[in-house]
Amino acid sequence: MIRRALACTVMAASMAASMATGPAATAGVQSTTCTSQNRGRLDPGLTTSSADQSLRGHGTLSACSGGGVTSGTVRGRGHGSGSCFSFSGGIRFNITWDTAETSKGRIRFTIDNTGAAARGQIVSGKFAGEPISLSNVSFSILEGDCTSGVTKAELDATVSL
Numbered sequence: 001m002i003r004r005a006l007a008c009t010v011m012a013a014s015m016a017a018s019m020a021t022g023p024a025a026t027a028g029v030q031s032t033t034c035t036s037q038n039r040g041r042l043d044p045g046l047t048t049s050s051a052d053q054s055l056r057g058h059g060t061l062s063a064c065s066g067g068g069v070t071s072g073t074v075r076g077r078g079h080g081s082g083s084c085f086s087f088s089g090g091i092r093f094n095i096t097w098d099t100a101e102t103s104k105g106r107i108r109f110t111i112d113n114t115g116a117a118a119r120g121q122i123v124s125g126k127f128a129g130e131p132i133s134l135s136n137v138s139f140s141i142l143e144g145d146c147t148s149g150v151t152k153a154e155l156d157a158t159v160s161l
Helices: 002-019
Strands: 033-046 051-065 072-082 087-097 102-112 115-125 133-143 150-160
Touching: 033 072, 051 087, 072 102
Parallel strands: none
Antiparallel strands: 033 051, 033 150, 051 072, 072 087, 087 102, 102 115, 133 150
16 A cells, blocks of 8 residues: 555656656647656655655656657756655646757646546647646656655656647
8 A cells, every 4th residue: 555655656746846747637639749757856755754845857758759849858846745645746847859949837736545636738838738648657766765755766658748
């Protein structure tokens, strides 16, 4: 039970910090789909006790299909509150595409032992107004555990926006 809750929480927090994505956002016509590799930091770190967290992350988008882009880099910052069992927060992020164009976006997310919910979109720049969704998600904890504090995680996914 702790492992499942932690998996959902870390996945969303780390992904949100670096890419501002989570489980499928509002469905819509997507402009590009990319492979995404992201690393995120949580400070002070998720434990079994609820606490405010600072989130930051970075990642890459590669093998993009559609929208006139093929890759990009992502940086994001935000905050949230929760534990290994339940977490909610928000992130603002920037994408710099291989075309030198940029996108800014935001996402709000909530994760608990029953599942996850997220709403996000690109708010300005390339793909403005597009919702964000992801599939084929995998994650790993890079530093810490629920006892000492999960402070770093990696998330890979297919991202559409």
